[in-house]
Amino acid sequence: xxxxLPIALSALCFAASTHNAAAQDDLDTSSTVLHAAHLLDVAAxxxxxxxxxxxxxxxxxxxxxxxxxxxxxxVIDLGDATLMPGLIxxxxxxxxxxxxxxLQTVQESIPERVLSAAAxxxxxxxxxxxxxxxxxxxxxxxxxxxxxxxxxxxNAIDILGGHEDAIGFNPAQHVLSxxxxxxxxxxxxxxxxxxHKGGADFTKIYxxxxxxxxxxxxxxxxxxxxxxxxxxVAEAHRTGSRVAVHCTGEPGASFAAHAGVASIDHAYNLSPxxxxxxxxxxxxxxxxxxxxxxxxxxxxxxxxxxxxxxxLDYHAAEFKKQIAxxxxxxxxxxxxxxxxxxxxxxxxxxxxxxxxxxxxLRADLLNGAKLLDxxxxxxxxKPGYLADVIAVPGNPLTDISTxxxxxxxxxxxxxxxxxxxxxxxxx
Numbered sequence: 001x002x003x004x005l006p007i008a009l010s011a012l013c014f015a016a017s018t019h020n021a022a023a024q025d026d027l028d029t030s031s032t033v034l035h036a037a038h039l040l041d042v043a044a045x046x047x048x049x050x051x052x053x054x055x056x057x058x059x060x061x062x063x064x065x066x067x068x069x070x071x072x073x074x075v076i077d078l079g080d081a082t083l084m085p086g087l088i089x090x091x092x093x094x095x096x097x098x099x100x101x102x103l104q105t106v107q108e109s110i111p112e113r114v115l116s117a118a119a120x121x122x123x124x125x126x127x128x129x130x131x132x133x134x135x136x137x138x139x140x141x142x143x144x145x146x147x148x149x150x151x152x153x154x155n156a157i158d159i160l161g162g163h164e165d166a167i168g169f170n171p172a173q174h175v176l177s178x179x180x181x182x183x184x185x186x187x188x189x190x191x192x193x194x195x196h197k198g199g200a201d202f203t204k205i206y207x208x209x210x211x212x213x214x215x216x217x218x219x220x221x222x223x224x225x226x227x228x229x230x231x232x233v234a235e236a237h238r239t240g241s242r243v244a245v246h247c248t249g250e251p252g253a254s255f256a257a258h259a260g261v262a263s264i265d266h267a268y269n270l271s272p273x274x275x276x277x278x279x280x281x282x283x284x285x286x287x288x289x290x291x292x293x294x295x296x297x298x299x300x301x302x303x304x305x306x307x308x309x310x311x312l313d314y315h316a317a318e319f320k321k322q323i324a325x326x327x328x329x330x331x332x333x334x335x336x337x338x339x340x341x342x343x344x345x346x347x348x349x350x351x352x353x354x355x356x357x358x359x360x361l362r363a364d365l366l367n368g369a370k371l372l373d374x375x376x377x378x379x380x381x382k383p384g385y386l387a388d389v390i391a392v393p394g395n396p397l398t399d400i401s402t403x404x405x406x407x408x409x410x411x412x413x414x415x416x417x418x419x420x421x422x423x424x425x426x427x
Contacts, residue, residue, distance in 0.1 A: 031056045031073040032413070036391055039063065040084035042365045042380060045358045047395060051083045055387040058412040063381040076418075078391045078408055085379050086130025086148075086388035086411060087403065088368030089343055091265050091286050091332025094120045094134050094147075098338060100300070102166065105178040121147025123341030126417050128406035130388040131378050133332070133371070135244065135265065136179070136204050148411070149388075151372050153204040154195040155180045156246065157188065159223045163209030163246065179206065185231045188224070192235050202262070203236055205229070207245040208252040211268070213311050218269045222252035229259035242373070250274065257283055263371055265332060267322070268315045275325035284330040284371050287319060289349040291334035298338075316353040323354050330371045331364035344404040357400045387413040 032055045039051020053060060054067040062068060069075065094117040096104060104113070124132060124147065131149040136156035158164050158179035169175040180195070182188040192203050207229070208220040224232075229243070236243045242262035247253050249269035256264055257277040264270075264278065267285040278285065289312065296308035322329075331350065333343035350360045369379030377386050391408035409417040 031061075031070045033067060033069055033073050033075045034078065034083055034389060034391075034408075034410075035075060036078040036081045036083045038082040038395065039065070039381065040082055040361070040396065042085065042358075042361050045362070045397075047082065047397060053083055053381055053387075053389055055389075055410075055413050058387055058414075059383075060381060060385050060387050060389075061383055063383070076408075081391040081393055081407055082395060082402075083381065083389060083391050084396065085365050085381055085385075086390050086409070087128045087344070088131045088331065088364050088372065088379065089124065089129045089148075089333055089335065089346075090133045090263070090284075090330040090368050090371050091135050091288055091334050092124065092132045092340075092343070093136060093334065093336025094124075094132075094340075096336030097340075098298075101337060102168070102178070106175060118147070120336070120340040121150075123339075124148055124335070124343070125409060125411060127341040127344060128390040128392075128403065128409050129343070130390070130409070130411045131368070131372060131374065133202075133244075135246075135332075135334075149372075149374070149378065149386075151201040152199070153202050153244070154198055154200040156204040156206055157182050157191055157195075158206045159183055162223050163206040185228050188228060188232055189235050192232060196239055196241065200241070202242045202244060203232060205232060205243060205245050207247040207256055208249060209246070211248050211311070213307075213314055216314065218249050218314060220249040220252065220269075222255060224252075224255070226255035226258050229255055229261065233260045257281065263330060266334075267327075268311065269318055270322060270327070272325070275322055275327050279326040279328065282328055284367055285322060285327050286330050286332035287315065287350065288332055288334040288346070289315065289319075289353065290343060290346045291337060293345070293349065294338035319350075320354045328367060329355075329363040330367045331360065347400045347403050351400045357397050360400060361396060387411075 034053040036051045039048045041048055048065050050065055052067045054062040095113050097116055129148055133151045136153055156179045158181060160181055160183055164179040165177040166175040180191050182191045207223050211220045233243050244263045245256045245261050247256050247264045248266045250271050253264055253270050253274045257274045263284040263286050265286040266288050292308055292312040296305050296312055299305035331346055333346040335343040347360050351357055365379040369375045378388055387410060389410045390406045392402045392406050394402040396402050407419040
């Protein structure tokens with residue numbers, strides 16, 4: 001979005017300035033050294049002890065077991081904690097909150113929803129999420145807000161009568177969809193161009209829905225053909241952008257994979273052919289387990305809890321097949337319909353359903369950075385990367401739940417949150 005332009009420009013300029021930025025004589029008086037008992041090297045998959053990060057301005061200059069301590073540097077000792085990159089949520093809805101989604105878009109004005117979204121962004125960054133991909137503003141157009149680094153899609157794109165087209169209202173009232181409607185290739189491209197003009201970073205398309213699970217048979221109708229999706233992907237690539245799809249099953253997932261989308265979000269059911277395509281093309285699956293767990297525990301109607309739990313169980317079983325097939329994953333929670341700031345639960349569920357902690361951390365930090373097109377700026381504690389750093393108690397490689405309890409959050413070199421560190425016991 002336009003508010004992110006300075007960040008994008010600084011990332012592009014990094015390659016030309018790395019050597020000078022890392023030199024001692026370029027370290028300014030605003031340098032900060034973060035010290036903790038441990039540091040996560042996510043690429044190597046190991047914990048370094050102790051851990052230190054040297055920061056100057058908004059950039060990391062050094063990271064490892066010991067870094068320079070320039071004269072005048074501020075040293076922050078975070079005690080028995082693990083320093084690691086800021087978390088990434090690749091599927092959020094900042095403009096949604098718990099409650100009826102369809103009524104929110106009808107009853108709440110866009111200014112009201114933007115204020116609510118600002119509070120949601122604050123909750124997310126306080127929870128350690130320093131970068132997010134907003135998967136549809138649900139009728140708020142191309143609104144953008146401060147908070148985590150954001151990739152924003154504007155409204156999702158849908159067909160008439162599709163997944164989010166104000167289904168269930170009196171048609172005579174002409175209740176507006178919270179998506180932008182496009183019924184053919186021409187309308188799809190026209191809508192994408194209008195959204196790009198409005199500041200969209202990428203395009204979100206609803207490809208399937210509604211879903212049905214009867215016994216162990218999962219079905220969901222597709223919304224756009226493979227040719228239509230391929231045209232959308234080509235249009236996105238023309239402007240250096242990408243397409244992500246809401247897609248729970250076949251044949252829509254196959255259409256999306258053949259078309260070359262960047263991610264298939266939800267991905268309850270994928271055929272062997274689709275899984276192979278996703279592996280070969282490095283198309284990310286974004287499981288979003290937490291939203292279904294929340295719906296199962298907080299159903300709107302009697303009987304819905306069991307329905308959602310059955311879908312969650314089905315998805316968990318299919319997830320194991322996807323892991324075995326080599327499907328690449330990113331981490332996204334679908335937060336919004338459940339409370340913002342609580343989405344680190346997604347890490348626990350991905351471990352519970354079959355991934356190791358380091359696999360989930362790599363899916364989040366390495367794959368998430370690639371999916372957001374910031375692979376050279378976020379996701380690792382490396383010289384030249386943005387100073388997005390969090391500290392968590394304990395070791396996330398042995399206890400992934402520690403990600404739910406950050407004690408320190410920094411974004412762009414600015415401290416967002418810091419809990420007091422208890423002094424060592426006196427003997």
